[in-house]
Amino acid sequence: MIAVYPGSFDPLTKGHLDIVKRAVTLFDRLVIGVLDNAGKNTLFSLEERIALLREAVGGVQHVEVKGFDGLLVDFMKSNSSRIAIRGMRAVSDFDYEFQMALTNKGLYSEMETVFLVSRGEFTFISSSLVKEIFRLGGNVGELVPDCVVRALSGKFRNR
Amino acid sequence: MIAVYPGSFDPLTKGHLDIVKRAVTLFDRLVIGVLDNAGKNTLFSLEERIALLREAVGGVQHVEVKGFDGLLVDFMKSNSSRIAIRGMRAVSDFDYEFQMALTNKGLYSEMETVFLVSRGEFTFISSSLVKEIFRLGGNVGELVPDCVVRALSGKFRNR
Amino acid sequence: MIAVYPGSFDPLTKGHLDIVKRAVTLFDRLVIGVLDNAGKNTLFSLEERIALLREAVGGVQHVEVKGFDGLLVDFMKSNSSRIAIRGMRAVSDFDYEFQMALTNKGLYSEMETVFLVSRGEFTFISSSLVKEIFRLGGNVGELVPDCVVRALSGKFRNR
């Protein structure tokens, strides 16, 4: 059974990594799908986000990182997967997740969206909060892996 | 991988059945755990609830129905399972589910609570609503399997 | 067009009265349906709740007060109404209202549940809060009509 964990990962947080490590114990293989959301402004390019994920999950077996654009359901079919993983935070746009899960099921009836709950210490991390804190000079070392701290430093230095 | 689907099932609804049928395709075996919530008043006894579930899931492979009391995490360990399934309704006490998932993880760190989203037509069914409508003389044939309709008729006739 | 405003009204609050006065301007006639929720413990009997409503809405044209048990949809049909009025408070179990509205529509497809928003000053009144404050010796004169203040005094004196 192959599961897909889709997201923007702009950037990857320790909350994302926690979901990756737990999801991979539930299914045979995990494909992390990094969305090339062309329309939106991302801090990191698709290539950078993929590279950071690959560095961070390097040691985890049965995990693969790929970029995708278009519909999630098409990416899932092309990876022979019908299981999408989503992390759910206490402070979460639950309604949005619910709407997406039902819409995706309408587009691909065999698809299941499986929600895992973020652990206590990761419950309040979001990528946008990480960027905000870093931009204002705060320390994000407890929120993201080391490779992301370095990437953030490089990114803001170049500005 | 063995998953446990715990609940009161007082009574079983078509929404529960939908979750059973979908969960069983995600994992190797599914144990439906019927809670003997001794403290609470249930309409159906533990034995009746188990019997109704067995009748309703008779045709589904790799599914087993068991009663349990005590902590869910102990029931899971005794069934060699670390995966709990929960159905999530749009109209859901999400906060309660979240609290339980985190508490259970605190009691049994390998445990994962996996949330599946109820399909559109089953989103608004709850066991308590079924009992309320039936008690007031409404038709619940679209909300519960036939065996439950018959059991409700017998239950209220005896009162 | 006849509308029904169902509820327990245990007791009637100024928030309920506000909804009555506004609903009656939207439709030709308003039937206030007082639920004989036999199962639940109410502070006031069905007869007392009906009498208080009749006293309070005595001056409002085109309004009638009736008790009912059984399904709301049956009460509506017997009153040739397909419009149910519900007041919505900021502090509201919105999910519950939504579930009821969809369930009722499933039982009676022509039925419409029409939600009106409680005005600012009435947004936080609930019948249970009124009873709690009165029981503890607080002043509820701004929350309920005078006839209810008198009824509460009589009720608690008799205890």
Place this chain on the structure above:
Amino acid sequence: MIAVYPGSFDPLTKGHLDIVKRAVTLFDRLVIGVLDNAGKNTLFSLEERIALLREAVGGVQHVEVKGFDGLLVDFMKSNSSRIAIRGMRAVSDFDYEFQMALTNKGLYSEMETVFLVSRGEFTFISSSLVKEIFRLGGNVGELVPDCVVRALSGKFRNR
């Protein structure tokens, strides 16, 4: 009694149409008010959104489609209406709707905002979701009327 159903309708969905058809049975006439939200980027121009609505509601009696800018309460007064219709989705920014209803009542005290609940199958449709799915190549034929499918095709082909 004249009711106004205001919105952006960028584009019209089957959920909107469902509200139109039900609202028109509750009041004598329905004016659909299409907001010329000059500030925001819309996919369809005001003229296009009006034309699509007129095509879609062509067969519905007592319905009129008009554009407006400025305050909703001024548009309502100029149409001799004091009733605004809003559809409410399970997945809804309920807080926003509530705030608007109270604010509008503050600006125009006779005004009533009447909320209708979207039916089960339309509960999860939003205009922005329709645009997102279409943009990514998904099929939106079940979410919007045929004329909108054609308009979306033309719009994205021209890009």
Place this chain on the structure above:
Amino acid sequence: MIAVYPGSFDPLTKGHLDIVKRAVTLFDRLVIGVLDNAGKNTLFSLEERIALLREAVGGVQHVEVKGFDGLLVDFMKSNSSRIAIRGMRAVSDFDYEFQMALTNKGLYSEMETVFLVSRGEFTFISSSLVKEIFRLGGNVGELVPDCVVRALSGKFRNR
């Protein structure tokens, strides 16, 4: 400035203790008000709950524990306080707290309800969850102070 921290404390949790320790740094004195909610069934008597609190906060300066019945606002006035402290959990009936704060302000206009946010690790503890887990045989040592663990053991042994 004297603050009051009201509650049922049935039983006291580490989350409550965290709020006590933080509130006492914000104001000159803290009175913990233990509600004698005569109507409700509590596991521990008023005297037991007061004794447990006194044992647990023994080392904290400027804190006093008192029982009260009747309205909170009357208890506050008799303690020359106009500041009520409430802990707020992520998984919280926020609506209920908001309603109480506004109602209390209506009864006593100088009163302020001050909300403090429970720290991450205490966010999901509730007294009822503690009782449920303990009743089912689970370990609550990380959720409540030692004196409460002992009291729970005694309580359930006597049953």
Place this chain on the structure above:
Amino acid sequence: MIAVYPGSFDPLTKGHLDIVKRAVTLFDRLVIGVLDNAGKNTLFSLEERIALLREAVGGVQHVEVKGFDGLLVDFMKSNSSRIAIRGMRAVSDFDYEFQMALTNKGLYSEMETVFLVSRGEFTFISSSLVKEIFRLGGNVGELVPDCVVRALSGKFRNR
């Protein structure tokens, strides 16, 4: 004890003023921190927002208005404060406030975020709503102090 009340105040509303007047009675001194959110488009410049606040709180003792950029926790430390005040509206992004409070506590462990509840009549005012209504020609005299009405008139005339 010095408290900080941070915000954008774009523009100041009567709801903000209400919080200022109440917070100042709870602590010895109040510093209003006006965020120089350089990234976002504000209607009023930092200087204008500070000037409007100074005009509006001119008569209130022990209140000071300052601009700041960077992290809130750094602004607080430089003002020898560890107490942040936030107003909480019924129609509120409660999740966001909670996330910020916990994040800030992670960055500065002695920090306390103290939430005060907006009074009934101010519960539904937000700066963005004020701007929207004014832009569309509505009257905002009941929502903001007079100096803000004048500033809004000047701002929109100059456009």
